[in-house]
Amino acid sequence: MATIRGRIARRALSPGERLPSIRKLARDLAVSPSTVVEAYDRLAAEGLIRSRPGAGFYAVGVPAPLALAEDGPALDRAIDPFWVSRQSLDAAAGARRPGCGWLPPDWMPEAALRRAVRALSKADAAVLTDYGATQGSPALRRLLARQCAADGIEAGPEQIVLTPSGTQAIDLVCRFLLNPGDTVLVDDPCYFNFQALLRAHRAKVVGVPFTATGPDPDRFAEALAVHRPRLYVTNSALHNPTGATLSPRTAHQVLTAAAAHDLTIVEDEIFADFEPEPSPRLAALDGLARVVRIGSFSKTLSASIRCGYIVPRPDWVEGLRDLQVATNFGGPSPMAAELVLRTLSDGSYRKHLAALHGRLAQRRCEAAIDLAGLGIIPWIEPRGGFYLWCRLPGGRDAAEVARAALAEGVVLAPGNVFSPSQSAPDFMRFNVAQIDHEALRVIARALG
The missing domain is CATH 3.90.1150.10 (Aspartate Aminotransferase, domain 1)
Known part of the structure; x- marks a missing residue:
């Protein structure tokens, strides 16, 4: 492949010019004909060359010079x-x-991931070829429901919506609840992509100073009274970027203020598995009345296998599924969900x-x-x-x-x-x- 790319870049092969035959290039490079066939197929997939049945392979064009x-x-x-x-x-x-x-x-x-990938090759054809269901894999949702129960959160599989990633879980909630110009509270400092995503939704972002035990309760209440925000987006477990942990007292104050001002809280649980012992969870204390739990598996499992989830109040599930159809035409890739399920179910x-x-x-x-x-x-x-x-x-x-x-x-x-x-x-x-x-x-x- 490097040889052909080099010839095209040096213009030793002009657009429309026929490439060497498979057998000739195999002899010239001292490789097997099957190696040349695979290289030609990959270059064709990249659009650098094209095949004419019965006539060989031809250069398509000269790429622009590479600029580092x-x-x-x-x-x-x-x-x-x-x-x-x-x-x-x-x-x-x-x-x-x-x-x-x-x-x-x-x-x-890595070893568990490789086992899951090998097992995936024997999965039903639908897992390898079909769109994802609007709510995602039932088996993975059952596993997540058990994890919620262990955290003191009552949510059955029917109350969980799988998404293509954790970021898209937040995006879906924002699409569901926000209008352009709405105010959203975040911690100051907070995960930078919260700000980037909210900017994409044309929301007004207001920061609340973050302390070693959570958002400053007085400044939080003041921000609610002054700005009337629609959402508050946060990490409770091992806050990003500070690594701080929400205290029970601050959690109680945050939920009390949220109830008084009809505020919805989005609690991102992506770092929860890194905690040695569980800390207070807003979703557990609130019972999912005004807290939405979201998460994914990219930090502890694989950032390459994109799969997230939302645990909302029950009457929001249908609306989120409809939005998932509109924006992604279904839930996460069935292959990704199956890989996550197999790896999480692995005793290792x-x-x-x-x-x-x-x-x-x-x-x-x-x-x-x-x-x-x-x-x-x-x-x-x-x-x-x-x-x-x-x-x-x-x-x-x-x-x-x-x-x-x-x-x-x-x-x-x-x-x-x-x-x-x-x-x-x-x-x-x-x-x-x-x-x-x-x-x-x-x-x-x-x-x-």
Whole structure:
């Protein structure tokens, strides 16, 4: 494939020119004819060549010259809620990403995933070929209902809607409940993609200062009275980016204020499995009356197998299913749902989580020591998870540090991308599983 691409790029093959025969190219490159057949088929799928039955393969056209600046993320774009996502997702292979929001591949249950993929090859044909049902796999919904019960939440399988991802679960709820111009409360700081998604819905975003035990109760009540928001979007378990845990007292105050002002709360549970012991859940305390539970499996299982879920109040299920048809023509891929189900049902998954808790506890401690050596101090010591929310030394501008590190191929997450009020200029979120010694050296140079 590289040989043919090179010939097209050098214009040694012109548009419409016939490629060497399979047998000739196999002889020239000293490979088997089947290898050439597969290479030609893949190049045809990419649109670089095309087949004429009985006449061979022909070049389609000359691609535009490759520009490295266009092949990766734009390095000069504004540092905003899209910035870290773009840099992390589009980074070149091998780039260091202490600012990203997922674990490295070797931290994930690869063996269980491979078993599930092998088993999937024997699944019913419908799983491999059909659209997803509007509410998603009944078997996976039954499993999630059991997990809800373990968390003290009464919700049967019929009250759970599977979605193509956790982000799309939030998107679906926003489509269901918001109109352009509605106000939505978020924590300050909060997960930056909450802001990006709400911006796409043309909502007015208002931040509430976040403390070590949850949103500041007085400022939360004040924001409800002044702004009359429609939604509040938050992480209760291991808050992103701070790693803080909601306290029972703050949970009670939040729910009391929400009831008084008819506020709906969207509780994102994506980090719940990283907790050593469960913390208070708004959905459990509220009984799903005004709290919507959402989540996905991308942090502990696989970010490649996209599947999320919504647990709303019962009378919202039909409306969410209709919206799912309108926006996605069905629920998540049946293949993705089957892979998640098989892996979660595998007895090794609980062992994976237990090992992950221990490994992350050690890594958080090591990373905190390494960062402290650079004068970077964590805001709190989280109970679990893989984030440390840290203040930089000397009031350094985290955006400037991130730009300097990016120039050396290291992606960082500066504090103000998380802050609606732009009140965290000297903070940075670090993913402890993605920090190595070379990344630390680059960070040290960027600070200097």
